[in-house]
Amino acid sequence: MTTALSHAVLKSRALISLSGENWRDFLQGLITQDVDTLAPGQARFGALLTPQGRLLFDLFVVGREDGAWLDVQAQSREALILRLTMYRLRAKVTIAADEAPVAALFGEGRAPQDWIADPRLPALGWRGYGAAAPADALEVDETAYDVHRLALGVPGPADWGSEKTYPIEANFDLLHGIDFQKGCFVGQETTSRMKRRGQIKNRMLPLTFDGAPPAFDAEVLTGDRRAGEVLSGQDGRAMALVRLDRIDGELTADGKAVRVDRPAWLPL
Missing domain, CATH: 2.40.30.110 (Aminomethyltransferase beta-barrel domains)
Structure with a gap:
């Protein structure tokens, strides 16, 4: 059956690999998203915030059998690795760049099994990490994907920049990017207060x-x-x-x- 799926390599994104026996505990205390229940083959959207609660790095956490990938902005990968290394202290976790490509598959149709549903909105499609696209998918550039994302009203990294925007202002709370039940994370006090007061x-x-x-x-x-x-x-x-x-x-x-x-x- 012919699909109406489009495939775009996302050159603006890159991967960080996390492994080691403490990777979950390490990440759980840092980012806005819960990773304790993350399963292999599942992705969750989130962010690392400043202590004052502003967006520093957006990310997808992708569960793997032996750890996780962080799908991040390519231009910020080295800075995020340095930040994570600063937080690592004695935690038994290995943090390294991974060169597998990041891609998106979107449109009408069903993705192959090794593609992972975008956790923000079903209409955003799937994300792939070194995964092969369906043979009949239309090859498009990243601009076409951004047009699709913008048509759905979903902001991206160019909109929130770094250290200037609160995640709720960028709709992270409505795009499944913040788990308000998970407990402490960097910037949690400000984020929870904004949500609790309901005065956005x-x-x-x-x-x-x-x-x-x-x-x-x-x-x-x-x-x-x-x-x-x-x-x-x-x-x-x-x-x-x-x-x-x-x-x-x-x-x-x-x-x-x-x-x-x-x-x-x-x-x-």
Whole structure:
């Protein structure tokens, strides 16, 4: 049966291998996601935060028989290895770069058995680590995958940067990126307080407009009041960090009309 799946090698992503008898305990106390119950062949989305609770590194933890992979931004891999090594102390865990390629498979159809479901949203498809694509999958570049992700209203690393955004503002809580039941992790106090109080003023939401995207960091305005700022985007669609109490009126950015397009998975 012919599939309508697209296959993209994600050159912006890279792997870190964790192994050793203490790898679970080591990682459990650091990141936003639970790994105690992670099974081989399963992936979970999460992050390592600053002690003040801001996003430092996004990651997917991928269970393996003898440890785990961390699927991370390629440009940040060495910095994350250094950070993890700093936290390691006496833990019996081996941390090393792994050169297996990272890829995404998305669209209509069923992925082969060795592909792993993206834990954020089913519509994002699957992630593969050295896995072969179906023979009839359409080969596309990473830009096509980013178009697909943005169409679903899911922000990416270009939107949250490093040490400037709280994970809840980047919708990690709604994309299964934070386990609020797992106990302590770096930055947990601030993250839990934001969720517990339920007073989330800002979130990343997609904007639609005609033509080229407004400039990165361009102000989103409602009249003459600031409603947010534009983040990454492409023709017709961009991500923005917006104030939830100022998105119902007529909005502009860089002098053009823009509209918030709230995805169905994101309740307000």
